Amino acid sequence: MKAYALIVAGGTGTRFGADRPKQYLPLGDGEVLSFSYAAFSACEEISGIVIVAQDIWHNHVRALCDKCGSEKLLCIAQAGDDRRASVRNGLHIFEQLGLGKDSVVLVHDAARPFLTKEVIMENIASASEFGACCTVVPATDTPIVSADGKTIDQMPPRSTMYMSQTPQSFSMELLIRAHDTVPTDAPDVTDDCSLVRAIGHSVRLVMGTQQLFKITRAQDMIMAQNILEDYYG
Numbered sequence: 001m002k003a004y005a006l007i008v009a010g011g012t013g014t015r016f017g018a019d020r021p022k023q024y025l026p027l028g029d030g031e032v033l034s035f036s037y038a039a040f041s042a043c044e045e046i047s048g049i050v051i052v053a054q055d056i057w058h059n060h061v062r063a064l065c066d067k068c069g070s071e072k073l074l075c076i077a078q079a080g081d082d083r084r085a086s087v088r089n090g091l092h093i094f095e096q097l098g099l100g101k102d103s104v105v106l107v108h109d110a111a112r113p114f115l116t117k118e119v120i121m122e123n124i125a126s127a128s129e130f131g132a133c134c135t136v137v138p139a140t141d142t143p144i145v146s147a148d149g150k151t152i153d154q155m156p157p158r159s160t161m162y163m164s165q166t167p168q169s170f171s172m173e174l175l176i177r178a179h180d181t182v183p184t185d186a187p188d189v190t191d192d193c194s195l196v197r198a199i200g201h202s203v204r205l206v207m208g209t210q211q212l213f214k215i216t217r218a219q220d221m222i223m224a225q226n227i228l229e230d231y232y233g
Contacts, residue, residue: 003128004094004106005048006050006087008083009061027221033064034113036109036115041072045120046072048074049070049072050077052077054079055078074093090107091172091179101173103171103172104171108166113224123206126169131170132193133169133170134165134204135169135212136162137209139163141158168191175196
């Protein structure tokens, strides 16, 4: 079963406050997006990569990929109005290329640069065997549930809690069916795993790493630079 990567880089970066989306901020010798693209490219088991991006960034993304020296880029797809629409646009490319059957797809956030080969391989193996998996790390703080934001309603045992990361990986056919079946206004559908669960398919857990965090705030770039120096320097 072949495996493909779908990197979601469609964010506009309005919440980050920089002059460009966070996935294009400088990091090391490249940019944030460069790292996940390079990680997928270096993995022999990944047969091809689709990147979803705003159209004004397509030439920039293509130049970044060319700099990596990989020929695994299949297409740059147009970003949608939200993440779900962006992922569906990327899946549509695989369908157009005739790659939607008998394959798995690893959906990854471009703003999570420190993706390892071990995590990629675990995702491929789990998605191939079980149809769907989500990369996670155990929760390190005790979670609190509060309906009104003022008082505690529940304190679930930390031992049962995990924090979701990406890749989230699936049988290509399963993920396409979930996107096409679940209504866009369905409640509690926040990502691809919740879409797949909404059509009755279970999702396995794959262990990620603490370094695989998502860059969402300016201080996260400082953390990313530190990780780059400590682990990649």
